[in-house]
Amino acid sequence: MDNTRDAVVSPLPLMQLSIGFWSFKALASAHELGLFACLSGTDGHTVDQLAELLGVDARPVELLVTACASVGLLERRDGRYVNSALAEEFLVPGKAFHFGGWVRMLDRRLYPAWGRLTEAVRTNRPTSWDPDKQAHLFDSEDPELLALFWEAMHALSTLTARELGAYVDLSDSTALLDIGGGSGAYDIELCRRYPSLRATVFDLPPVCEIASTKLVAAGLDDRIVVAPGDFLEYAELPTGHDVVLLSMIMHDWTPEQDLAILRKCFAALPSGGRIVISELLVNDEKTGPPAAALMSLNMLVETVGRNYTAAEYEQWLEVTGFVDVQTVSFEAPGANGAVLARKP
Structure with a gap:
């Protein structure tokens, strides 16, 4: 039997990889046009009805809804398109866990920056902001884009905090200090x-x-x-807390800066106080997982940092003086685990 054909590597996975941005842009355009909001709470609409409601021609609507249905964002029932459960839950504005801010931020801010990825690799400089004119990502940023960034982070953090709270027991904690806590999404979910x-x-x-x-x-x-x-500039952090949370911020900074942050956290905690680092952790072999590895590459166009491994965090915590270091794994949009430790 000739097994030569079976041994040939197929280019189909490469094809799927290379057209990945098509799916994203279909999602982003549908959200920007208000497609998911238009369909929410209805029995569905035909292509012609959607064209009238959205104020565009029927041809592009048909192509867009077909694409959205193909990737699980819409379903077709009796000739009408309806939101999938996924779209209805997360892509309709006003819903509790609206994910649209993240989609808009990627489309308006990061999509252009990733278009200059090769430049970022060659220069080792961010492309989503101007390092010659800004001290960091949040310095003198366009107010509209900055607001968009925090809207996106709130959605991402809310969904991630729910998982963190389920896997990291804070029932014995009384006061949490959220370093770089952003919109407070983690604190809201954990306090609830x-x-x-x-x-x-x-x-x-x-x-x-x-x-x-x-x-x-x-x-x-x-x-x-x-x-x-400013946790980078301040010599000391607020005291009076028995747990410190570092959620989705350590990947923004260099190892030296992260070590400095950990030292400040150690000093701010009382004896027995705990630290929680919630991140998309790259595996120790540095081969994945994809979400963490690609988020790490995103740091090249956004920051001076990268996504680190659990082993790296464990080493830094031990060097800082923390004990009982452990890693808890879970799956959420903004994190796949948390590294925990205690101040002796």
């Missing part, structure tokens, strides 16, 4: 899960303003407060 927990969001002043609005909207401004500051 653990009624005895209080939290402090420590971030730059403009970000704390965003967080304050989110906390009021969530009805948790009596248990979660904001503390404006």
Whole structure:
């Protein structure tokens, strides 16, 4: 029997890989046009009805909804298109876990930056902002794009925090310090899960303003407060907390900067205090998983950092003085695990 044909490597996986951006742009365009909002709460619409409602021609609508259906965003029933369960839950504005901010941020901010990826590789410089004019990602950024960034981070963090809270037990903790806590999404979800927990969001002043609005909207401004500051520039972090959270921020910085952050966390914690690092962790072999490895590559166009391995975090924590270091694995949009440790 001739097994030569079976031994030939197929180019089909390469084809799927190379057209991956087609799926994303279909998603981004459908969301921008308001397709998922248009279909929400209805029995579905035909192509002609959608064309009229969206104010565009029938031909592009037919092509777009066909593409969206092919990747699981829409379903077709009796000649009408309806949102899939996935789209209805996460892509309809106003829903509790609306993911649209993340989609918009990728489309408007990161898609152009990734178009210059080769430049970033050659120069080792970010392409989503200008290092010659800005000190870092959040310095003098366009206000509209910055607002879009935090809207995206809130959606990503909310969904991730729910998983973190299920896998990391904070029932014995009373006060959480969220370093670089952004919009406060982690604090909102963790305080909802653990009624005895209080939290402090420590971030730059403009970000704390965003967080304050989110906390009021969530009805948790009596248990979660904001503390404006710069964790890179400040010599000391706020004290009075028995757990410190570093969620989705360590990948922004160099190993030297991360070690400096960990030393400040160690100093701010009391004896017995805990630290939680929530991240998309690259495996120790540095071969994946894809979400973590590609997010790490995204750091090339966005920051001076990368996504690190659990072993790297464990080493840094031990060098800093932490003990009982362990890694907990889970699956969420913004993290696949958490590295935990305790101050002796």
